[in-house]
Amino acid sequence: MDGNDIQRTGKCPVMHGANTSYGTSVMSWWPNALNLDILHQQDTKTQPMGPDFDYREELKSLDVEALKDDLRALMNESQDWWPADWGSYVGMFARVAWHAAGSYRMTDGRGGGGTGNQRFAPLNSWPDNVNTDKGRRLLWPIKKKYGNKVSWADLMILSGTIAYEVAGLKTFGFAFGREDIWHPEKDTYWGAEREWLAASDNRYENVEQPETMESPLAAVQMGLIYVNPEGVNGNPDPMRTAAHIRETFSRMAMNDEETAALTAGGHTIGKCHGNGDAGFLSADPEGNTIESQGIGWMNTNGRGIGRDTVVSGIEGAWTTHPTQWDMGWFDMLFGHEWELKKSPAGAFQWEPVNIAEEDMPVDVEDPSIRRMPIMTDADMAMKVDPVYNEICQRFMRDPAYFSETFARAWFKLTHRDMGPKARYVGPDVPQEELIWQDPVPAGPVHYDIGGVKSKIAASGLSASDLIATAWDSARTYRGSDMRGGANGARIRLAPQKDWAGNEPERLARVLSVLGPIAAEHGASIADVIVLGGSVGIEQAAKAAGVDVTVPFEPGRGDATDEMTDAESFDVLEPVHDAFRNWVKEDYAVAPEELMLDRAQLMGLTAKEMTVLVGGMRMLGTNHGGSKHGVFTDREGALTQDFFVNLTDMGNTWVPVDDTTYEVRDRVSGETKWTATRVDLVFGSNSILRAYAEVYAQDDNKAKFVKDFVDAWAKVMNADRFDVA
Template identity: 50%
Template sequence: MDDKQSSDAAFEEVKVGGKCPFAGDTVGGAAGSEPQNDHWWPNRLEVELLHQNPREANPQDPDFDYAESFKKLDLEALKKDIKELLVSSVDWWPSDYGNYGPQMIRMAWHSAGTYRIADGRGGAGEAMQRFAPINSWWDNGNVDKSRRLLWPIKQKYGDAISWADLIVLTGNCSLEIMNFPTYGFAGGRIDAWEPDSLTYWGPESWYGKKIEDAPRGPFEGHPDQMVNRDLRWSGTNGEDDYDLEAPLAASNSNLIYVDPEGSAKKGIPEDSARDIRITFGRMAMNDEETVALIAGGHAFGKSHGMTPPDEIGYAPEGAPMESQGLGWHNPRGKGNAEDTMTNGIEGSWISNPTMWDNEYLENLFKYEWEQTRSPAGALQWQPVDKDARRTPDAHLEGVDHPLMMMTSDIALKVDPSYRKICERFLEDFDYFTEAFSKAWYKLTHRDMGPRARYLGSEVPEKEFMWQDPIPAVDFELVNADDVKHLKAKILDSGLTVSELAGTAWASASTFRTSDKRGGADGARIRLDPQKNWPVNNPSTLDKVLTTLAGIKNDFDGAQSGKKISQADLIVLAGCAAVEKAAKDAGVDIHVPFTPGRNDATDEQTDNQAFRWLEPVTDGFRNFHRSDINYNIAPERAFMDRAALLGLSAPEWTAIVGGLRVLDVNTEGHYKQHGVFTDKPGVLSNDFFLNLTSTDFEWKKVDEDGMEFTLDDRKSGETKFKATRCDLIFGANSQLRQLSEFYAQKGGQEKLVRDFVAAWNKVMMHDRFDVADKNSAAL
């Protein structure tokens, strides 16, 4: 079923058999129930998604500075309050074993665990766990209760602590009260104020199945409704081509990691191990970190599966009004405590669920395990030995139960690599403790970016490779006279505007607003793997970097204590090129440049981690790897990259129009596509003039509509070539208005000003050392 058929089918179901959710019997029974744009136009590019979390959605004052607010926080007093809460219990949601710690660890873990290395999205950074869809994923069942328990503390401390920081800090406090030594904690996460509608979480419907298979049941997202994996997985489990669609990380829709009952709910540990390795790898964890997290996390608490899933109410976003944002209502018994239903699996891995020890691994390897079913019907494992240790009931005095393992736990025992790591952890508990401590720290801080963004008294001194370290600047920076001198040297070097601007853009545009990785600082474009990425035109890049290195050496050699880093010089060269291109277009403008970057070394660069920053498709330079199959349209992937650069729709439009006439496309088949000008290297508005001209018509070159020509209507002569990433600025209604804006009278000068502003924004994204990113510009 294609998108249109799917949309039509969904509409027919609502029109014929659906009812308004709160009044009326037909689709017209209430305002707002009419089909929306995505029903009528399923292929429409939703450009408005670039403007998520706008200032208007934020109730805080415009000048509110969270970092300054956090610095005034009494962190010790806050931790004391959290720890007092953790060892209490309330009637509306009683704590297991009289300790909320284990469920709060799960809350923090699941907040951070959505992170994925492919595009840096997810993670704990903005507390997106508070909003749909994440707040209503099956894997987050009853996490809403954990946050509600924390509300009195958040209410007490107000803006001094964000929800994002509070969730992670509570996870740390939970570990600490159970005698686990955490590695550290950093504040600095800033809350979002609306849901994330841009992130692509997978191709399945809400239920994890194809749309035509999706059931209409109350327990939204239960794993019984998630057995269809065909839409995000390719190959056969155990085969070489078995893989998960990029950029996804979770094995199934509505999950954080993998299905605890095993791959496709079949209960096969070997298959589960393969899912674990791919999924945790996509979340930036190696094998040892993966085992440490699973074995460490399962050293606490229990799993809940006492009520059949078909009796459980809607997730938070579908819950009735009177529930006030709490979902998964359980009508059986007490509805909580010993009757709780969360993921369907029932029991604990250990006999002392509120104390840090090595019993999880001891039990896993000491006993043989057999498959059984939970009261809710979920597949799980229990010891074959009837004399094995037992675990106490979390609420009923004098009652105990058999130990429990999930299929994903047994996977650690049967996979050779995981087993070897487990055995080392069993032999050396101190080493295991340190490994889990570091892995937890990485899990909960991975999406924060460089250490310069970390706040608080508990930030560790040690800097890790996953934080992409860059040496501190220990030299005198260039001044305005130096910059003027260097610009003249650069423009007299024989390098073209295209080469200089293209190199600066390639260096800076690796930045991702999602996890704050990449960017021009560090000048990693001169190191492996970035210097060899096809998108960066390696041969041209080598020529530019060699020439700039000569200019740097001459400048440094003539100074006393003052020098310019390669990172700064690359950006400065791009600024000089843009100034020249604007002047050649008849507009004199100063392009801001702020020194202060430094150069990273090979030893400070995790080659494997940086490979994830390589673009598979990059509309900014009309690049696409033909060996990679992308399941979304090129223009949608292009907008996704614009979003990762933090660009608004006008900024995106201005940058693309400028880059095209500056001729920075990647060499190859699409080198000239979109360069709608006879004066490449001049910062004109020709891209928009030709795109919107009625003297020409666009024609498809290929049947799939991936390539086009601009032909003169009278002569039929081909004037220019284009890709979908070019024509979207004339085809999409919102982007066309912006294109026409830059093509109208006065558009030339306006384009130059807007291009320079957006250019400086991209160049400065990773300058976390500069509070006001315009104040220090030369």
């Protein structure tokens, strides 16, 4: 068939679907297969800047004051492309930053503004993010001007902070240092719903008990940042809404005072938009036509700007002067009685029963016209809930205290997912160290590392005890918000010292030996715990016939109880650990799926996860001394035996129950070992088996040890932001 034949028959010479979302994927054919895509997020191939790009080096040449001046000018002077309400973009950019940061959730640390993920689906097209696409386009000339010296992530968050400064707030500070991602975080779980704004009931065991919301979710409905502004499932009831606000904001790491301050301060500037029919809006950015060039939600029946803008569906401003930082929200909410109304777009909103014309905000385009102010159900919740009401009364008695509380809460909102203060860059970083930053003092670096290792080796502690303790100390790290890890040695403090996954009795015994060694040599306990793991691995590698030195960087510090917000560490408690072959209890999610989630949070690739699991089995570090997956008669030696015996054609695998298996000799039927689903998935999944076969090869004995040590060192040093 020649080209003319193809043209005549209408057949396309390229494969259909494989390069689009409509293609049939491997997971479509085999939906029960283990999907490793979440680990491929660690792949750097999508990064366009090259392997030598260092954003923190680029930041050193950024003219911060010039950048801030350009943002200040943008707030009030750039009206050519997308006209602003009242000639000011302060509301627009406060919302861009808020909705970038507001997707953060404390349970797994995912979301937030620290990666610039608002540029990609699904966040760029969430219903709650309507018109943030316009804000990002308004920022583009500034991003283009400063280029690599400022990331999108930093620029979006900075724009909101500058917006508040332009409005008149004295902000608490700002830190640069957020590095952009270059592809969607498509495997972040935002909920099981398949439609936007589906009823929230499915997220709860009982929607009347907000604490029963499915973990790790925080927002009440698919496509919302926090709560539904019209009420639970769109049904106004401020008291019900207050309970959902409290749960949602607590899952975003905010207490009641911070929640009230953010609600009041967030609604002090800007307005809601609902003066029209949302049915006339074009598709969202991700689903719009190719000629729209990534802009969505355009009004196809009118101007779609100024007083004709449709966003949330609610219509109106909260305060008399919506571009100024003042106490106007409190004056409006507590100075009037309110009644339930509907906006022109049909959304529920609250409006004052009686209001003087001079107290009404002016029209966004014509200052000679006054418009009715509004409150959402979330605003009304601050008035009817007794705890929130009392906090608001305190703010009204002391406006300076309110401004300071909001400024601090805004800083926390926009920086919580950045991790410890060591990652902060720039001239406006506050000097004060905040407890939610999980502070850790600098540790000693000048001590006899060799002497410490010798003492540990002669201590009588087993290699498995040393390795398990070091692992348990470090495994809490999660790259989603850079919390946890070995630095600080918080494993010896509440609540970590009592976590079931840390085997408290074994932990206390090991720490009772390592503590005096640290004191004797002037080292931190954090360093000595990690060194203990190094000693154990080096001994185990030598027992396998390979001499290796585990890389070590001193300088970890020891946190104190006073530096530790114990309650906020509860979310870091491991309830499973595939690397130590342990699950606290039966969960709806399969153990191998839990393993992928933890590995991704730790920043591991599929290869690193594989070599660590196989090596840890041989080291005898299973939780509680379990023998599942210990496919060797040389336990304690860092051998390839896990992979050799996993891939041995002389073995068969027989289920005992839903989670455990017996490994039997194919000829004799003799049971040789036992295993869990986590063990066997490395032989059953085609991708993981490919890695397992590499480590089972006769010529890869040294490679296995080297790769294990490299992956181990990566975990031990994942939280070392104080070193290059």
